[in-house]
Amino acid sequence: MNDPNQDGRLDALLALxxxxxxxxxxxxxxxxxxxxxxLLAREETGSIWAMVSWRLLPFFAVCVVALTIWHSQVVTExxxxxxxxxxxxxxxxxxxxxxx
Amino acid sequence: MVSAKSSTPDEQxxxxxxxxxxxxxxxxxxxxxxxVFGVAARFARDAAELEDICQEVFIQAYFKLRQYxxxxxxxxxxxxxxxxxxxxxxxxRRRNPVAVSVDSLLExxxxxxxxxxxxxxxxxxxxxxxxxxxxxxERLVITLLGLEERSVQEIAGLTGWSAANVKVRAFRARAAxxxxxxxxx
Numbered sequence: 001m002n003d004p005n006q007d008g009r010l011d012a013l014l015a016l017x018x019x020x021x022x023x024x025x026x027x028x029x030x031x032x033x034x035x036x037x038x039l040l041a042r043e044e045t046g047s048i049w050a051m052v053s054w055r056l057l058p059f060f061a062v063c064v065v066a067l068t069i070w071h072s073q074v075v076t077e078x079x080x081x082x083x084x085x086x087x088x089x090x091x092x093x094x095x096x097x098x099x100x
Numbered sequence: 101m102v103s104a105k106s107s108t109p110d111e112q113x114x115x116x117x118x119x120x121x122x123x124x125x126x127x128x129x130x131x132x133x134x135x136v137f138g139v140a141a142r143f144a145r146d147a148a149e150l151e152d153i154c155q156e157v158f159i160q161a162y163f164k165l166r167q168y169x170x171x172x173x174x175x176x177x178x179x180x181x182x183x184x185x186x187x188x189x190x191x192x193r194r195r196n197p198v199a200v201s202v203d204s205l206l207e208x209x210x211x212x213x214x215x216x217x218x219x220x221x222x223x224x225x226x227x228x229x230x231x232x233x234x235x236x237x238e239r240l241v242i243t244l245l246g247l248e249e250r251s252v253q254e255i256a257g258l259t260g261w262s263a264a265n266v267k268v269r270a271f272r273a274r275a276a277x278x279x280x281x282x283x284x285x
Contacts, residue, residue, distance in 0.1 A: 006278055013227045013281075014246040020224065024137040027150055031137075032129040034151075035158050036122055042159075 110174040118165055125165075129158050132175055136182050142243045143186040145193070153189055157182045176257070183240070183258040190236035230280035238273035245270050 106127070108116075116124035136154050144150035160181050161168075168177050231239055244250045244258065245266075252270070256263045 006282075007274075010274065010278055010281065013223055016224055017227055018247050018249065021138065022141040024134070024141050024150070027141075027147055027154075028133055028137050031133050031151075031154065032126040035129055035155055036126055038155060039122070039125075039159065039162055 111170055114165060114168060114170075114174060117162070125162055128161075128174065132178050133158075135175060136178060139179065139182050139248060140186055142247055143189060143239070149189065153182075153185050157185050160185070180258050183244070187236055187240050187259075190239055194236055226281060226284050230277055230284065233280050234273060234276055237269055238276055241266060241269045242273040242277060246274075 108124075108127070110128065110131070113124040113128045117128065133154065136157055137150065140150055140153040140157070144153055157178065161178055164181075168174065231242065234242065240259065241255060244255045245252075250258070252263050252266045255261070255266045255270075259266070261269070
């Protein structure tokens, strides 16, 4: 069971703490100015990244095109090399056919 | 610019802020910062944490302003954000415990940025030390109920808990606080 004396003491303490409201005026001073500065800094950082990304878009597009061309050339060269190797050294099936 | 807006209703300032007028948001901040600081100071450990909590509250308000429905005053909405931020800080602190609350720093004559005061002696210091040992939910409910004098319905609105839940948590928090105060003797 709750002791009424203890409850009363706790209530009195809470009332005392309530009455001793903290003076936050020093912390509040120019708070909105600091807040706006932080918000602006956030927005600027965001816009800088967006701007850089958009400016780099043509560069990335050129990179993708160059990579595609290089890849298709490599594939063509590999195919040609494989065909040449096949003509010069036919596989075991062809040797078998020649024997017959 | 701010003085010209001092008589403008909150709803108009919200509209102006949504339209990109940052000075309107600054005016909203100026109007409601005292209440936000008042509540946050009950939970913050020092001046730096108090500033952090309040900045996070208003930054969230700024970015989520579109979610503010005009069915309740702007102040209620901001205080709801404040309550959630304070709860987040209490949970973070639970994982990373240090020092004491701003209240006890100021009551002992220290500036908020000064080093931590000696072990608690007065009843008030014992109360703050006991509050600091409560779980985040207990601390939140007892602070809002006992120190901020909020009603059960108001706390339910601020926290998103049901009224019955608030009552149960408040009862348990009081019992835990009493036990902690007894243990300190």
